[in-house]
Amino acid sequence: MTMKEYKLVYLNKGFSASREKDLEKAERVINQYVSDGWTLQEIVTPDDGVGAMVGVFYKESRL
Numbered sequence: 001m002t003m004k005e006y007k008l009v010y011l012n013k014g015f016s017a018s019r020e021k022d023l024e025k026a027e028r029v030i031n032q033y034v035s036d037g038w039t040l041q042e043i044v045t046p047d048d049g050v051g052a053m054v055g056v057f058y059k060e061s062r063l
Contacts, residue, residue: 004058007038011053026053033057 011026030040038057045053 001063002060007057009055011055
């Protein structure tokens with residue numbers, strides 16, 4: 001039997017005047033979590049007016 005552990009992570013913490021910079025920052029964060037063994041499930045962009053992106057990551061472990 002396996003269990004999933006979930007983690008929610010801000011992908012573009014802070015404010016950047018450039019959407020391109022936000023995406024570059026998000027890519028770095030995603031790549032770091034993936035290299036640490038997490039799997040990206042999805043990216044959520046809340047309608048909060050500031051463009052925050054949240055990554056939903058998970059790890060599976062045996063019980």
